[in-house]
Amino acid sequence: MIRLENIHFQYPKREALFSDLKLHVPRGQWVSIVGPNGSGKSTLVKLVNGLLSPDSGTIHIDGTLLDGESVSDIRRRTGYLFQNPDNQFIATTVRDDIAFGMENRCVPRADMKQRIDAIAEQLGISEWLNRHPASLSGGQKQRVAIAGLLVLNPEIMIWDEATSMLDERSKQDMLLRLRHLHKNQGLTILSVTHDAEEILASDRAVVIRNGVIAADMSPIQLFEDRNLAWECRLQPPFSLALSLELREKGMDIGLHHHEEELMRALWPSLHVNK
Amino acid sequence: MAIVTCEQISYQYAKASIHQPLALIDVSLRLEQGKFYAIVGATGSGKSTLLQHLNGIYQPTKGKLQVYDVVFAAGAKVKGLKPLRSRVGLVFQFPEQQLFEETVEKDLMFGPIQFGADEQQARAAAVEALLAVGLDEAFMARSPFELSGGQMRKVAIATVLASNPELIVLDEPTATLDPVSRTELIALLKRLCVEQGRTIVMVTHRLDEVLAAADEFILMQQGAVTYTGTRADLIRSPHLLQAADIVVPNEMKLAHEISERLGIVVDELPSGIEGWADWLIHNSDAASKAVDRYATDSSASQQEQTDKASPRGMTESDEKGE
Numbered sequence: 001m002i003r004l005e006n007i008h009f010q011y012p013k014r015e016a017l018f019s020d021l022k023l024h025v026p027r028g029q030w031v032s033i034v035g036p037n038g039s040g041k042s043t044l045v046k047l048v049n050g051l052l053s054p055d056s057g058t059i060h061i062d063g064t065l066l067d068g069e070s071v072s073d074i075r076r077r078t079g080y081l082f083q084n085p086d087n088q089f090i091a092t093t094v095r096d097d098i099a100f101g102m103e104n105r106c107v108p109r110a111d112m113k114q115r116i117d118a119i120a121e122q123l124g125i126s127e128w129l130n131r132h133p134a135s136l137s138g139g140q141k142q143r144v145a146i147a148g149l150l151v152l153n154p155e156i157m158i159w160d161e162a163t164s165m166l167d168e169r170s171k172q173d174m175l176l177r178l179r180h181l182h183k184n185q186g187l188t189i190l191s192v193t194h195d196a197e198e199i200l201a202s203d204r205a206v207v208i209r210n211g212v213i214a215a216d217m218s219p220i221q222l223f224e225d226r227n228l229a230w231e232c233r234l235q236p237p238f239s240l241a242l243s244l245e246l247r248e249k250g251m252d253i254g255l256h257h258h259e260e261e262l263m264r265a266l267w268p269s270l271h272v273n274k
Numbered sequence: 275m276a277i278v279t280c281e282q283i284s285y286q287y288a289k290a291s292i293h294q295p296l297a298l299i300d301v302s303l304r305l306e307q308g309k310f311y312a313i314v315g316a317t318g319s320g321k322s323t324l325l326q327h328l329n330g331i332y333q334p335t336k337g338k339l340q341v342y343d344v345v346f347a348a349g350a351k352v353k354g355l356k357p358l359r360s361r362v363g364l365v366f367q368f369p370e371q372q373l374f375e376e377t378v379e380k381d382l383m384f385g386p387i388q389f390g391a392d393e394q395q396a397r398a399a400a401v402e403a404l405l406a407v408g409l410d411e412a413f414m415a416r417s418p419f420e421l422s423g424g425q426m427r428k429v430a431i432a433t434v435l436a437s438n439p440e441l442i443v444l445d446e447p448t449a450t451l452d453p454v455s456r457t458e459l460i461a462l463l464k465r466l467c468v469e470q471g472r473t474i475v476m477v478t479h480r481l482d483e484v485l486a487a488a489d490e491f492i493l494m495q496q497g498a499v500t501y502t503g504t505r506a507d508l509i510r511s512p513h514l515l516q517a518a519d520i521v522v523p524n525e526m527k528l529a530h531e532i533s534e535r536l537g538i539v540v541d542e543l544p545s546g547i548e549g550w551a552d553w554l555i556h557n558s559d560a561a562s563k564a565v566d567r568y569a570t571d572s573s574a575s576q577q578e579q580t581d582k583a584s585p586r587g588m589t590e591s592d593e594k595g596e
Contacts (some may be wrong), residue, residue, distance in 0.1 A: 037422050037452070137317060138449075164450045167317055167479045168521040194452045233452035238482065238524040238547070245551040251558060259524040263531060269558040272536055 001027040001156065001188050002048060007057035009047065017043055017211040021057070028186040030178075032199040032219065034232045035208035041192045042082075044208060045158050048190060049080045061156070076105060079154035083161035085141035088148075089133040094125065097133055098148045105152060119151040122177070124170075138165035146174065150181075159191040163198070175201060196223070196237045200257050207232060220255060277441060277473060278305035278328060283337035283348075285323055297323045299497040300337070307440075310467045310474045312484040315494035316519040321445075321477045322367070324494070328443050328475065329362040330355045341441075360389040363439030367446050369430030370418070378404070378421075378429050379414040385437040396436075403436035404429075407462055424455035431459075435466075442466065443475040448483060460487050481515065482523035486545045493518050506540040509533070525550070 002025040009018040017040050025031050033041045046052040047059060050071040059066040061074045082088070091097040098116050107115070120126040125143055128136060133144060142165050149157070163171050179201055181187040191198065199205055205222040207215035215228060223229050223236040224244065236244060240257040243265075247255070253265040285298040298320050305311060315321040326332045328341055330352060339346040344358045366372065375381040382400035383393075391399060401411055407428040413421075418429055427447070434442065444463070448456040464487045466472045478484055481491075491508050493501035495518040501508065508514070509529045515522050525545070533540045536557075544553040 037424075139317065169316070169519055172521065196453065230454060233454040235453040235457060238528075241547045242528075242550055242554075245547050246554060249551055249555055251551075251555050259527050262524075263528065266554065266558075267535070270532070270536065270554070271559060272538060272557055 001025055001029070001062055002190065003058075003060040004047070005058050005060075007047065007059070008055045009043065009052070010055055011043075018054070019211070021211070021213065023206065023213065025188065025190060027062075027188055028182075029204060030182050030187075030189040030202040031191070032202040032205045033190065033192045033208060034194075034199065034205055034222065034234060035214070036231055036233065039208045040211045041208050042160050045080075045160050045190060045192055049078060049158055050075060051080075077154060078156045078158060079149040079152060080158045081145055081149055081160065081162035083164055085138070085145040085165075086134075088145055089141070092132055093130055094133055094136075094144050095129040097144065098129075098151055101148055101152050115151050119147045123147045123150075124173070139167055139170060142166055143170060143174075150177075154187075156188045156190070159189070159193065161192055161194070163193070163195060171195065171197075194233060196234060196240075199223075199234070200237070200240070220257075224255070275307045276304045277307050277342055278303065279340045280304075280327075280334075281338045283327070283334035283339050285327070285332055286335050296497055298327075298334075301497075301499050303492065303499060303502065305441075305473065305475065307473055308467065308471045309489045310464060310487060311476070311490050311492060312481075312488035313475065313477045313492045313494060314479065314481050314484070314518070314520055315477075316479055318496075319494040319518065320497040321494050323497075325443050325445055325475065325477055326364070328441065329359050329364050331364070356389070360437055361439055362441045362443065363434035363437060365431055365434050365442065365444040365447055367449060369433075369447075370423075370426035373418040373426065373430055373433070376417055377414065378416050378418050381418055381429065381433055382414075382436045385433055389437050399436045399438060400432075403432040406435055406466065407432045408458065424451055424458075427451060427455070427459070428462075431462075439472070441473045441475065443477075445477045446479070447476060448478065448480070456483055460484065463487070479520065481520055482525065485523055485525055486549075493520070495519075505545070509540045509543075 004021060004023045007018050007021040008016065010016040033044060035041050043052060047054055050066055064070050064074060066074055089097050090100055095116060099112055102112050102115065120129055123143055123146065125147055128140060128144065133141060136144065142163060146162065163174055166174060175198055178189065182189060189202070191202070193199060199219045199222070202219055205217055205219045206213055207222065207228065223240055229236065235241070237257055239259045239262040240255060243253060243255045243262060246253060256262040256265055280301050280303040282300045282302050283298060284296050284300055286296050301324060313321045313324065323332060327334065327339055330346065333346045333352060334348050336348045341358060342361055344352060346352055373381050375384065379400055382403055383396040386396035386399045400414065404411065404413055409425065409428055418426060421429065431447065448459055451459065460483055463474050463476060467474045476484065485505060490502065490504060492499055493514055500518060501511070501514050509526050512522050512526065512530060529540055529543045532538065533543060544550050
């Protein structure tokens, strides 16, 4: 689905960031891009979306070579969200802003209202539809930006820290929705994130360090390698951190990142030692 | 000693329409010197509004508030708050947006000079604040704008520390930081509290990150305080968190369930990953059996290695062995 071959990339007046980078993401896979700050994660996803062009090498999206001609068509099928939602609002009301993407994709007017209302309802943003995007908090803006993207039913989603400002509750809701879309509609996801729950929900963790893919592993393997996880500025969620700590101290109950599983694994052996 | 006393304070924004609910409703609180307080609440629960009362940015429209020796009574606007503001350091959300000087040093010296320090004193205070947030002196000469997000946040907090406040209040200081920087920041606040006796009041919507660090928890919901108390009491009342739309941390769920099943009072349960691991090992027969088995049978087969991945599998093989 996404195929990067022999990518070379360099920002002006800086050292080469990528030399001969290669990454294949099959259709329907959910990939988390992680790594230390400044390692090239954002650059990578900007290349995939055509916001930046490689100095050499090729990027294919669903078999189509990404170039000046195909970029607008590819962007139409790709939903891209970045960290600061302020940079992606165009209209003066939330409703118009969500409509904007659909207008670009020639969605009939009659359908538009219905689709906006439906997505707003699902994401709990109906109350804000007539507000100016600038009047919303950071987390609210991110929710609106996500709604504007989901309403377009993209085949590929590329997120760059797109949920970083959401409160815990909204983050959980969003993750549930993402899981659903991934499972039932085969959505391909490429996401730069520090969110441990999101990483653990994904199929694969790609670690970028100094412009190279330093590791390509399952999310659980990433957290098992404590030094690597720390280097990527990541921390396992409580249940997983506890099962890792227990294993290290000689009590192996398996690795669990759901609290219920952890409980079930603990009960058989638990009693009070005075 | 109480340094802050709120007596039924309410607050209504000046521009709010009469139909809009109050931003704060009948809040009563007492904050003691040297403790770490976490104010936890969902978006719009009034936690930022309450925070900004602590150095007089907002003053109550009803009720009475005392911060150190300054009394704010409804209807009487208090002015000349500079002395109070040198004692109460307020760190806004995204404080790095308030950095404006060309070097970290100038940004750090700005506050002390405002509060009457001379250049030499201000520089000394700046260095001390920088070290306190875990950055070395080399950062003094750097531009704040070339730092990483986590470093900028630390510098911004240091600008408040440089004025040597006794009470430090922070509005969602961990928002958008990466998880490791978040942990480091909470550890820093805890140090300021324990080692230097400063009082910390921190607003967050993530209870999990402050669960082990805070001494007291203040839960807010729609402008009202619905709970104040210790961690143990909070664990006993998860329904309050649900009502306030706060995600119940997994650590709390574990503590709650273990307390119920084993009949142990929550106060005797550990906190933090290491604390929990040690406690669970101490209170588990599987662990002691596993240790015995590996000690007596040094030629533990590969099969047993696989078995130990599943606690049930291990129990069964133990039974067969006996």
